[in-house]
Amino acid sequence: MKFFAFHLMPYRHLDFDKADAYRSYWVVLPNTHYDPQKGARLYQEYIDQLVFAAKAGFDGICVNEHHQTAYGLMPAPNLIASALIDRTRGMDVKIAVIGRALPIVSNPLTIAEEFAMLDNLSDGRVIAGFVRGIGCEYHSTEVNPIYSHERFHEAHDLIVRAWTEPGPFAFEGEHFNFGYVNTWPRCVQTPHPPIWIPSQGSGETIEWAAAPERKYPVIMAFSPVEAVIRFHESYRRQAETFGYKISGDQLGWSTPTYVAETDEIAARESAEHLEALFNNFFHIPPELLFPPGYTSIRSLQAMLESRKGLAASRVTFNDLMMRGNVLVGSAATVREKIEAIHAKTGFRIMVPMIQFGTLPDDLVKKSTQIFAEEVAPRLRPL
Template sequence: MQVILFHLMPYAALDLESARKHGTVWVKLPNSHFDPEIGHRLYNRYLDEMEYGEELGFDAISVNEHHQTAYGLMPSPIVTASALARRTKRVKICILGSALPLRSHPLTVAEEYAMIDVITGGRLVAGFVRGIGAEYHTFGVNPTFSHERFHEAHDLIIRAWTEPGPFAFQGRHYNVQYVNVWPRPYQKPHPPVWIPSQGSRETIDWASHPSRRYPYLQTFSPAKVVARYLKMYRDTCKGYGYEAPDSQLGWAVPVYVAKSDEDARREAKPHFEAFRNVFVRMPIEMLLPPGYTSRESYKNVLKAKAEMFADITIDKAIELGLFVCGSPATVRRKFEEHWREMRFGNLLVLLQFGTLPGDLTRRNMELFAREVMPGLKKLGMPVEGAAVG
């Protein structure tokens, strides 16, 4: 299994009381709540944490894109990835991902990703996402064209990376007379493409298609939901006539490790609950603008609304497997159990979440890396001495 350190870079200094009064930290929370001096310290702290990930032995460091929110301070994951590109030497850098439909010109993604790939000598993992619903409100991009724009932007980027330029691209949303991207990416035929998702049939059908076989990552969901979507992915692959290797499946989940289960719960509680109940929260109209999901999915969310949009405690989150928290032995055991059930080949751990401060984040990272990760990395590897002669 590959273990990946995932960071959201939240505005951890957020005034939680006033964020609660606004109902959400997305779209309309006034940016007067952002203090640039605190921001300066946070960005540098977070970059240090991510760089430390390489020293601790993670296989990859992962960043993502969110706009106009305290949830994550990475409107451009390109900037974060660029900062990491020169300060790390070995780890892969995963951008999970760039929100293609929000870009007015997808070739800018092709170019920026190619630059990072060439600078790092092929350490980039290219994630593509549609952006979350709230970002269609902030950017004004029409959500009913989101899928179309995503697919077309994707096709343009892949062709720009793989076909000799210049060539012309004619689409419904993007028209380019001369596609001729300099630099070309370092990896052949192009950087691996990963698709993170909150779970959608459409995305799974598309990502698992034999012409793509893109690894699918289920993000921040209860364990049984993760299991359901990963199974759906495997079944869809079977329907296409092939068996998905574990490396095509991933799970992104917040994790907290401390000396004992009790310590872990006590230390993580305020920070996890701030993450789940303040940073993540938004009304359904913001989360799912028209066309962002199918109407069937929307109705399913409506049905589960009471549960999904209510506050939950850390205990409930642990019970749901939305959060993995405990002593090293507990966390190791839980992941081993989940892995036996789901066989994900990529585990993305969010070791800083919400308001979790620097000292606890570092200790969490160290305990996880030293006492949990080595065992997890061996999962799915051929057992030594058992190789067929």
């Protein structure tokens, strides 16, 4: 099993009482609630935390992309990746961007170029995650969500060709058209950096990622543990449908993770920060989260149904623990929970979110240290 430390880089100094007055922490929360003095220090703190994880023994460190939100301060994640590459020079550590949102740009070639540059800068240590972005992104970019899937697939095809085919060549699509595709620099890794697909678990994603010509690792994020298991299971069945046996290297699980000396200490130290993540930073009404076309009407109805009652009340730490939305406990407890899921699905990519919500620096580092020393080493043989 391999371990990747993940960070959202939230604006953890936000005044929740003020922010709660708005429709969402996304898109419409005025940026006057961001203090650049505090924010500038946060970037340093968060980059230090990821470098700390790399030095502590994680196989990789991960960033991701969101726009116009206090939930994550990385609208341009490849900029952070670039800083991380430099800070981990000479180390055998992957830099994973999970992921870049393909449909919301008008020129996906810039994404091909950026990753090719990162691959050169890191001498082949980059992992390229591709996502559609969450629904809010379609409000903040005004890209039509009706074409989200089409644009994702087309941009993906374009980027992979831009990485692998000798240029210049012409690309003729429905959404993207280029007379000259000729990416300088070319990628260091052959045929190209690994592509990972973070997902919230849609069936369409599994079917697409599992196709024999792709076999992309899918990282299941932000889901109750039962859903993660179900998702891994669907991927396995989908692979069988395609006529091959899945490898655990195709299955990932990302979840907010906190390890401490005992279960009780872990719960006490993490509870309020996890609640801040789920109740505050992730406060998104359905209109923002599921704009028309982002999902099929049927999926949307299923999701609205499953969210009934959720919006009305805050989730508590105990709710999150019961549903397995989060991974919290002593090193032994956390190890056992990971082992239990591995026993069921065979997954081999573990992506703990080492900081979440308002979790302060000292606790992030303490938990990350314990995870690296007491959790990861014993699970590596899995």
